Amino acid sequence: MSETPTNASxxxxxxxxxxxxxxxxxxxxxxxxxxxxxxxxxSRPEVVSLAGGMPYLDYMPFxxxxxxxxxxxxxxxxxxxxxxxxxxxxxxxxxxxxxxELEGINDVQPDDVVxxxxxxxxxxxxxxxxxxxxxxxxxxxxxxxxALGVFQSFQVDVVNVQLDKDGLxxxxxxxxxxxxxxxxxxxxxxxxVPNFHNPAGVTLSVERRPRILEIARRHHVLIVEDNPYGLxxxxxxxxxxxxxxxxxxxxxxxxxxxxxxxxxxxxxxxAPPGIRHKLVLANEASILCPSNxxxxxxxxxxxxxxxxxxxxxxxxxxKGRCEAMDSALREYLPYCSWNKxxxxxxxxxxxxxxxxxxxxxxxxxxxKVAYVAGTGFYTNGEGSDHMRLSFCYPKPERIxxxxxxxxxxxxAERQTAELFGTSGASxxxxxxxxxxxxxxx
Amino acid sequence: MSETPTNASxxxxxxxxxxxxxxxxxxxxxxxxxxxxxxxxxSRPEVVSLAGGMPYLDYMPFxxxxxxxxxxxxxxxxxxxxxxxxxxxxxxxxxxxxxxELEGINDVQPDDVVxxxxxxxxxxxxxxxxxxxxxxxxxxxxxxxxALGVFQSFQVDVVNVQLDKDGLxxxxxxxxxxxxxxxxxxxxxxxxVPNFHNPAGVTLSVERRPRILEIARRHHVLIVEDNPYGLxxxxxxxxxxxxxxxxxxxxxxxxxxxxxxxxxxxxxxxAPPGIRHKLVLANEASILCPSNxxxxxxxxxxxxxxxxxxxxxxxxxxKGRCEAMDSALREYLPYCSWNKxxxxxxxxxxxxxxxxxxxxxxxxxxxKVAYVAGTGFYTNGEGSDHMRLSFCYPKPERIxxxxxxxxxxxxAERQTAELFGTSGASxxxxxxxxxxxxxxx
Numbered sequence: 001m002s003e004t005p006t007n008a009s010x011x012x013x014x015x016x017x018x019x020x021x022x023x024x025x026x027x028x029x030x031x032x033x034x035x036x037x038x039x040x041x042x043s044r045p046e047v048v049s050l051a052g053g054m055p056y057l058d059y060m061p062f063x064x065x066x067x068x069x070x071x072x073x074x075x076x077x078x079x080x081x082x083x084x085x086x087x088x089x090x091x092x093x094x095x096x097x098x099x100x101e102l103e104g105i106n107d108v109q110p111d112d113v114v115x116x117x118x119x120x121x122x123x124x125x126x127x128x129x130x131x132x133x134x135x136x137x138x139x140x141x142x143x144x145x146x147a148l149g150v151f152q153s154f155q156v157d158v159v160n161v162q163l164d165k166d167g168l169x170x171x172x173x174x175x176x177x178x179x180x181x182x183x184x185x186x187x188x189x190x191x192x193v194p195n196f197h198n199p200a201g202v203t204l205s206v207e208r209r210p211r212i213l214e215i216a217r218r219h220h221v222l223i224v225e226d227n228p229y230g231l232x233x234x235x236x237x238x239x240x241x242x243x244x245x246x247x248x249x250x251x252x253x254x255x256x257x258x259x260x261x262x263x264x265x266x267x268x269x270x271a272p273p274g275i276r277h278k279l280v281l282a283n284e285a286s287i288l289c290p291s292n293x294x295x296x297x298x299x300x301x302x303x304x305x306x307x308x309x310x311x312x313x314x315x316x317x318x319k320g321r322c323e324a325m326d327s328a329l330r331e332y333l334p335y336c337s338w339n340k341x342x343x344x345x346x347x348x349x350x351x352x353x354x355x356x357x358x359x360x361x362x363x364x365x366x367x368k369v370a371y372v373a374g375t376g377f378y379t380n381g382e383g384s385d386h387m388r389l390s391f392c393y394p395k396p397e398r399i400x401x402x403x404x405x406x407x408x409x410x411x412a413e414r415q416t417a418e419l420f421g422t423s424g425a426s427x428x429x430x431x432x433x434x435x436x437x438x439x440x441x
Numbered sequence: 442m443s444e445t446p447t448n449a450s451x452x453x454x455x456x457x458x459x460x461x462x463x464x465x466x467x468x469x470x471x472x473x474x475x476x477x478x479x480x481x482x483x484s485r486p487e488v489v490s491l492a493g494g495m496p497y498l499d500y501m502p503f504x505x506x507x508x509x510x511x512x513x514x515x516x517x518x519x520x521x522x523x524x525x526x527x528x529x530x531x532x533x534x535x536x537x538x539x540x541x542e543l544e545g546i547n548d549v550q551p552d553d554v555v556x557x558x559x560x561x562x563x564x565x566x567x568x569x570x571x572x573x574x575x576x577x578x579x580x581x582x583x584x585x586x587x588a589l590g591v592f593q594s595f596q597v598d599v600v601n602v603q604l605d606k607d608g609l610x611x612x613x614x615x616x617x618x619x620x621x622x623x624x625x626x627x628x629x630x631x632x633x634v635p636n637f638h639n640p641a642g643v644t645l646s647v648e649r650r651p652r653i654l655e656i657a658r659r660h661h662v663l664i665v666e667d668n669p670y671g672l673x674x675x676x677x678x679x680x681x682x683x684x685x686x687x688x689x690x691x692x693x694x695x696x697x698x699x700x701x702x703x704x705x706x707x708x709x710x711x712a713p714p715g716i717r718h719k720l721v722l723a724n725e726a727s728i729l730c731p732s733n734x735x736x737x738x739x740x741x742x743x744x745x746x747x748x749x750x751x752x753x754x755x756x757x758x759x760k761g762r763c764e765a766m767d768s769a770l771r772e773y774l775p776y777c778s779w780n781k782x783x784x785x786x787x788x789x790x791x792x793x794x795x796x797x798x799x800x801x802x803x804x805x806x807x808x809k810v811a812y813v814a815g816t817g818f819y820t821n822g823e824g825s826d827h828m829r830l831s832f833c834y835p836k837p838e839r840i841x842x843x844x845x846x847x848x849x850x851x852x853a854e855r856q857t858a859e860l861f862g863t864s865g866a867s868x869x870x871x872x873x874x875x876x877x878x879x880x881x882x
Contacts, residue, residue, distance in 0.1 A: 017715025018689065019663065022629065027570040030722040054524055062518030069514060070507035077503030081704035083495055117558055117706075120729040128594070129468035146729065153569070153726040188463065222460065248459065263522035265558075265732040274458025281471040285594040286727070288561040288587065291706040291735055 025133075026155050042370035048402030050325075050389045051370040053198065053345055055258050059313050065301060072300045084292040086284040088115020088268070092295045095302050096254075096268050102308075103230050104244035105252070105270070112270050114279045115290045119228060119255040119267040123150045123191075125286060126224055126251055126269070129278045130188045131156045136180045138221075139191040140168055142348070142377030142386070144198045147191055147226070157185065158379050165339055167204030168192055170211040177219045189222040189251075195239055196229040196344025199377050199388035203342060206239055213246045222275075226253045228267075231311050233343035234319035248272055256298055258345070259311050264294035318345065324396035325389060325403060332407035345392040348374075350385060351410060354417040357387040360409060369405040466574075467596050483811035489843030491766075491830040492811040494639065494786055496699050500754055506742060513741045525733040527725040529556020529709070533736045536743050537695075537709050543749075544671050545685035546693070546711070553711050555720045556731045560669060560696040560708040564591045564632075566727060567665055567692055567710070570719045571629045572597045577621045579662075580632040581609055583789070583818030583827070585639045588632055588667070598626065599820045606780055608645030609633055611652040618660045630663040630692075636680055637670040637785025640818050640829035644783060647680060654687045663716075667694045669708075672752050674784035675760035689713055697739055699786070700752050705735035759786065765837035766830060766844060773848035786833040789815075791826060792851060795858040798828040801850060810846040 042049050073080060087093070093110035100108060116122040123146065131137065133155035139147065141160035151158050159180055162172040173190060180187050192212075194204035204212070216223050225242045233239075243252035255267035271279055283289075301307065325347055326340050337350045351357055358373035374386030389406075391399055483490050514521060528534070534551040541549060557563040564587065572578065574596035580588065582601035592599050600621055603613040614631060621628050633653075635645035645653070657664050666683045674680075684693035696708035712720055724730075742748065766788055767781050778791045792798055799814035815827030830847075832840055 017713075018661075019713070019715050022571065022663070023719065024569065024571055024573045024576070026573075027719050027723070030570070030719050030726075052524075057519045057522055060518060060522060062514050062522075066511035066514035066518065070511035073503050073507035073510060077501060077507070078498045079704075081498055081501060081503075081702035083493075083698075083703045117562075117728050117732075120725075121558075121727060124727050128465065129471070130463065130465055132465045132467075135465070146726075149726045153723065220459075220463075222463070257524075261522035262524045263520075263733040265728065265730070265735075272458075272460070274460050278464065278468050278471050282468070282594065284561075285471075285587075285590045286562060286565050287558050287706065289706070291558075291732060292704040293738060294706075294732055294735060297734060 026153055030153065041365050047365060047368045047370055048394060048398050048405065049370045050391070050394070050399070050402050050406070051372050052393055053390055054393045055261065055314070056317060056393055057261055059310065059317065060261060061305065065305075068300050068304050069297055072296055076296070080293045080296045082292060084289045084295070086289045087280045088113065088290055089292065089295040089299065092266075092299050093268070095299055099231075099259075100241070100243075100252075100254070100270070103227070103238050104240040106244070107247060108270050112273075112276060114269045114271065114276060114283060115295060116267045116269055116283065117287050117290055118257065118262070118265040119226065119253050120146050120150070121265075121283075121286065122253045122267055122269045123147050123224075123226070125279050125282045126189070126253075126271075126275075127151060127154045127156065128286070129275070129282050130222070132186075134185075136185045136187045137189055137191055138173065138176050138180075138187060140193065140197065140200070142199050142374060142383055143191070144193060144226070145372075145376050148377070148379055151191075152379065156188075160378075160380070161190070163197070163200050163202060165202055166208060167194060167197065167202050168208065168212060170208055170215060173212060174215045174219070177215070177221055187219075187221055189224050190216060191224045191226065192242075193226045193229075194242060195227055196232060196341055196346075198229070198344065199346050199372070199374075200348045201339055201341035201344060201346050203239060209240065209242055210245060213242060213249065216249050217246070221249075223250045224253065225250050228253075228255045228258045229344040230254070231259050232315055232318060232345075234315055234322065235342070236312065236315060237342070243270060251275060259314065260298070260301065260307065264291070264297055266290065266294050266298050315343070318343075318392060321391040321394070321396055321399060322347070324399045325391040328400045328403035332403050333410060336410070345390050347389045347391065349387050349389055351387060352414055352417075353385075355410065355413050356384040358384050360413055363413070364406060364409045367405045367409045369402045369409070371406065467594055471594065482806050488806065488809045488811055489835060489839050489846060490811045491832070491835070491840070491843050491847070492813050493834060494831055495834045496702065496755070497758060497834050498702055500751065500758065501702060502746065506746075509741050509745050510738055513737055517737070521734045521737045523733060525730045525736070527730045528721045529554065529731055530733065530736040530740065533707075533740050534709070536740055540672075540700075541682070541684075541693075541695070541711070544668070544679050545681040547685070548688060549711050553714075553717060555710045555712065555717060555724060556736060557708050557710055557724065558728050558731055559698065559703070559706040560667065560694050561587050561591070562706075562724075562727065563694045563708055563710045564588050564665075564667070566720050566723045567630070567694075567712075567716075568592060568595045568597065569727070570716070570723050571663070573627075575626075577626045577628045578630055578632055579614065579617050579621075579628060581634065581638065581641070583640050583815060583824060584632070585634060585667070586813075586817050589818070589820055592632075593820065597629075601819075601821070602631070604638070604641050604643060606643055607649060608635060608638065608643050609649065609653060611649055611656060614653060615656045615660070618656070618662055628660075628662055630665050631657060632665045632667065633683075634667045634670075635683060636668055637673060637782055637787075639670070639785065640787050640813070640815075641789045642780055642782035642785060642787050644680060650681065650683060651686060654683060654690065657690050658687070662690075664691045665694065666691050669694075669696045669699045670785040671695070672700050673756055673759060673786075675756055675763065676783070677753065677756060678783070684711060692716060700755065701739070701742065701748065705732075705738055707731065707735050707739050756784075759784075759833060762832040762835070762837055762840055763788070765840045766832040769841040769844035773844050774851060777851070786831050788830045788832065790828050790830055792828060793855055793858075794826075796851065796854050797825045799825050801854055804854070805847060805850045808846045808850045810843045810850070812847065
């Protein structure tokens with residue numbers, strides 16, 4: 001997330017740590033990604049950042065909102081500022097039902113919902129209750145960096161399942177289960193972002209959805225469906241959630257971060273009773289309870305504004321930005337390849353053979369454009385032939401300018417590669433084993 | 442925390458869970474405390490709850506605050522509602538320095554501070570980065586329930602260190618280190634609440650503080666100093682924080698929950714560089730970043746109100762309530778024993794020989810008074826001879842009425858015990874191995 005303040009201290013190596021050797025095994029592998037240092041630079045205003053996954057918030061009616069939040073504070077500040085329930089505010093748990101109905105989930109009760117401190121914490125909780133060190137989580141490759149960070153922090157083995165333009169490939173999912181079990185591994189769940197995937201931009205086809213569920217049921221593998229972008233289809237289209245077709249084998253995650261705003265850190269999960277029961281206990285152990293102030297701020301918004309229309313406005317805006325990026329790519333980088341997404345925030349760009357997106361990043365930042373190298377979305381060192389370009393935050397003209405700058409860098413790299421057979425980077429991946437920082441939303 | 446909504450679903454046993462056997466080892470032990478079911482009953486208005494640790498918030502200037510928060514929203518809603526830094530808002534990290542100075546900590550820089558989602562999350566993070574399953578954490582006995590919940594969720598062995606009226610006993614601390622190491626155990630840290638201990642009410646004497654630090658240094662054992670109550674000394678007295686005497690061997694935790702309000706879920710940690718570096722990475726993996734909206738709400742308050750005076754008002758109020766409880770105990774339960782605390786929220790009451798606070802709780806709730814049984818503050822089944830009484834939330838006349846009701850229950854139990862040699866409970870502790878729910882703040 002290049003646009004947010006990043007503290008320089010977290011990117012430097014701590015030398016002579018007297019507690020070296022005293023940490024938990026899970027912490028020994030925690031190391032800041034070297035791209036964090038670049039992020040501090042990338043957040044300068046002269047840099048066009050195509051790196052972050054920050055929603056664009058200028059459409060929010062902050063003036064009217066501020067009055068309503070002030071009224072809420074006067075009416076019930078003593079509750080908003082007090083401890084709350086570990087499962088989350090009942091009013092908010094009721095409100096999210098309407099949102100889920102838009103994607104076909106209509107059998108959920110408020111008691112099935114757990115409010116979490118953002119989806120990141122939801123991922124943390126489900127991994128915490130399900131996974132011992134060495135257990136396997138199946139996940140799309142490439143995959144959301146923040147999820148990979150959680151899985152690695154719980155010492156989970158992430159096993160890749162292949163994606164194509166129609167999303168997760170069912171056969172790859174089934175093969176991975178069978179192979180891992182043959183190796184004696186415990187396969188705990190499939191983690192999937194079915195709609196407008198981060199970073200791949202693809203959406204699981206409607207035809208594949210029941211097949212994925214059937215495989216999961218047959219092999220008794222839980223599905224963790226992470227759906228932050230599902231309502232951001234550019235043409236207002238939605239897809240039936242996996243959860244809408246199976247209440248027993250799916251843990252469903254969604255969030256207000258992309259459809260409304262991330263600053264409250266409020267997300268939610270829906271889970272079958274046994275799992276939900278443990279999630280609430282884990283939520284208590286992790287954060288005691290979500291913030292009442294944050295939850296009441298969200299319910300104040302939902303109850304007083306036409307949030308469906310606002311989400312629709314967002315969709316239109318992001319569609320325009322995606323179009324701007326797509327046409328700039330066609331103009332400036334016609335020799336690269338990408339799938340034009342139908343929603344969400346990201347284009348997953350394949351760069352020419354022989355180029356390395358990670359090695360190239362410092363040169364891109366020198367040219368005042370930032371992206372996220374594809375290697376961050378894998379745990380196995382793959383991805384140097386891709387980069388993630390976000391079109392969510394910069395305005396269309398900035399996107400165009402960013403792609404123009406990016407093209408100048410890629411062009412120069414290509415020339416170097418043609419002359420020398422390589423883009424010139426030596427040892428570009430010194431830290432392949434490190435945990436990628438989930439700051440890349 | 443009896444006064445907050447508790448969802449009934451979390452207190453019932455989930456039968457026929459199809460995922461039984463699929464959970465992580467750390468989750469197998471997660472079971473809701475049976476006292477949770479009682480808590481739903483205890484939150485009824487006719488029950489005097491001496492169970493929860495909720496601060497009393499009626500002194501908060503919500504009307505003026507609401508206007509300032511509205512102005513903040515208009516001025517910088519686009520940042521307040523956006524993602525923030527994993528280490529926390531720089532302005533807030535600057536602000537907390539002034540608060541720590543009140544307890545003698547004056548060598549901290551904003552870069553040393555990590556903002557967390559309440560102290561519960563801070564405890565989670567430090568345990569996560571330090572402790573493998575089977576590692577030892579030394580902790581006062583009795584101890585804060587929420588901390589015990591975190592330690593158990595990371596499969597840590599909690600080893601008791603003895604307390605007396607002057608707090609943690611240095612010799613007991615040193616003996617525990619030596620004994621555990623002789624057993625081949627890795628001792629990761631001492632967890633201590635030095636000021637106005639929850640639940641014991643005692644404060645670590647000033648004379649003992651350097652001795653504790655010297656032992657920790659000599660044995661290279663980290664100290665985790667949890668200090669939510671330090672500014673709530675009834676006579677305005679403060680004690681030098683352990684962190685003020687040692688920057689290298691202490692991780693310091695404090696929170697706005699008790700001195701201002703808990704509803705924002707904002708707390709902070711100060712740690713030596715190597716540890717702090719990992720805490721920031723763990724914070725990212727756990728929650729991505731603390732809520733900007735919550736942090737800006739706190740800074741709006743700190744920057745615009747006389748928070749030192751407000752804390753002083755709180756002190757006076759809690760002092761009055763402590764006096765009310767102490768005099769009611771002297772009147773109604775003179776045969777019990779307790780130390781009158783000099784600050785904080787709690788009295789740790791020893792009940793007559795042969796009585797069992799846990800077995801007695803349902804009868805207390807029938808008599809419309811609630812407390813927390815002492816067993817919740819131990820991991821080894823001890824504590825049935827004590828109960829924690831909170832004087833923070835109910836008004837003095839309610840406290841007096843609550844103690845009167847409690848005395849009627851204890852009197853009846855004593856009579857039963859005298860007649861039958863026991864208070865009549867059969868198998869009162871069926872779930873001693875369970876994780877106590879950290880809802881008991």
